[in-house]
Amino acid sequence: MKTNSKNKASQHVSQNPLSRRGLEEASISIQNINKSYGPVQALQNISLEINRGELFGLIGPDGAGKSTLMRILMTLLFQDSGTATMNGLDVVKDYKKIRKIVGYMPGRFSLYQDLTVEENLNFFATVFNTSITENYDLIKDIYIQIEPFKSRLAGKLSGGMKQKLALSCALIHKPEILVLDEPTTGVDAVSRKEFWEMLKKLQEKGITILVSTPYMDEAMLCTRVALMQKGKVLDVNTPQKLVENYDRKLYAIRSDDMHRLIQDLRSWEKTDTAYAFGQFLHVTGKADETEACEFENYLLKKEHRELQVFDIPPTIEDVFMNMMNE
């Protein structure tokens, strides 16, 4: 009887947003989730609302708690406190139902390495009580790329191919929500780009996608992102807004001796932060009034040659670095 009433309650929650389809409606709702492993607080009071049909990114370095949060949502871990729902289904009580409507790609390659591409796909289709043909439309674009290798063992595929296969397997049962844990880690740049194009297409088909990544450039491709660090959400917004909200002056600086340059800048009392970004250092001053010429004069005194100092618009990575320090 108890479960019955709970089911009704959850149906009620899910029906309500369904009637307002197309509007802002929560697909994944996370409230005050806490989780600790022994003395380590993996998640501290996380609250997030992810809308239906969003491509939502969890951005943060290793150990930020991204995987833990995803596993809680995937009903694979218990939270210590707080609640979370997936399409209105509670992750603790309704775990059986959630497992039917969600596609999951763990951070580690988790297919059977000693089965071929086709066998893996068939296996997961059977596990979800469906067949490849039934939902072929959904995976067609992705599967076509790996089809030439369909009789190859999954363990022998390249990194990018593996992830495409894993995505196909996660999609085989036409999930309403897709949860991808660092799908592009260890994948070459071209495959990463292709992978994100696929995610965009899936998003257009109305699937809610929650994806985590340590790569800042991928954050720009999400509808909204949550910046995470050490178990906390630093900010949630569209990537464009996050960048716009960055109100500090940022300079790109380079010279012939980058190693000495970063040491000199970091030891100067007027410098706030200095990070290496490719060929340049991205530098902020303690006071925003610190002018480019001040840096230039200081560095010339330190006998840096081929010096370049200029203003640069911030990237999402600068935003993140800035938030981490606050």
Place this chain on the structure above:
Amino acid sequence: MIIIFGLPIVQLLLFGKVINNDLQNSKIAILDQSHDNTTREITTKLLSSGYFVLEEELRPGTDMEGVFRKGKVKMVIDFEQNFEQNLERLGKAHVQLLADASDPNTARILTNYASGIINDYVNKEKLQNLTLPHQINTEVRMLYNEGLKSVYMFVPGIMAMILMLISAMMTSISISREKEMGTMEVLLASPLKPIQIVLGKVTPYLLLSFINAVTIILIGTLIFGVPIKGSIAFLVAESFLFILMALSLGILISTIAPNQMVAMFVSVLALMLPTILLSGFMFPIENMPMPLQILSNIMPPRWFIVIIKNIMLKGTGMLYVWKETLILIVMTFVFIGLSVKNFKIRLE
């Protein structure tokens, strides 16, 4: 670390204590058809030697086979009628030693001890009173294994060991492998029920082990000439039960072990060594120190070996092995119950 330093100590102690071919307190039955002073004195001698314990005094006409089938009595000593008279007047008396040779080593040692004690008695005590040369003929009969072939002992033992190894170890390793490879995470996140996951992993090993069991029985009978006196169907059924038991034990191990390494160690430590040492397959349980004897009671192969020996060598039916069968059934249910309780539908 515990394994590296603890294992040698445990093994040394186990081997030292267990590998002990001296027999103590073996259960025997005596059929005294004469009931005279000499037989009584011989009986007292035997029982006071420390090697034998009197389990039963038989009456003439008792079904000897029945005594052995019960499995407790290892040897019967049969004194002929008018033992003392024959010895004194004819200078010759007969005593028959019947031993249960389904464990050939034990049988050989028991009969040697017994005839040694009897002859010693005659030479030392009787010779002082009598002048004539005296002789006691000890006739030794080995039941169930006339030729004292050790293969009779090894076939059931090997069968128990292989089935235990294949079923329990392979299952536990294959399930913990899923955990290690991360595939378990995907399976758990799918709508599959735990029972489906476990059955999927176990069924192939059930078949494999079964083929193994049949092969061992065939090789045992065809090449080594081990008889199957009992019903083959019953033998197969009991093997099946044992395989099920081993599989459920394997599942239990896999629910505890986080990875293949641990599953492997637990299987070897908890299954292989005890099967070899404590099941009575190589070393008679009666010889072990008390704590190990008690420990051997929870070793499933111990009961299985008793069952197969009974069926193959003695040709007994359910009537004589129901207790052992019941123990295996109970063990199976306990293991399954614990596994269900331990199986995690989540990652923690």
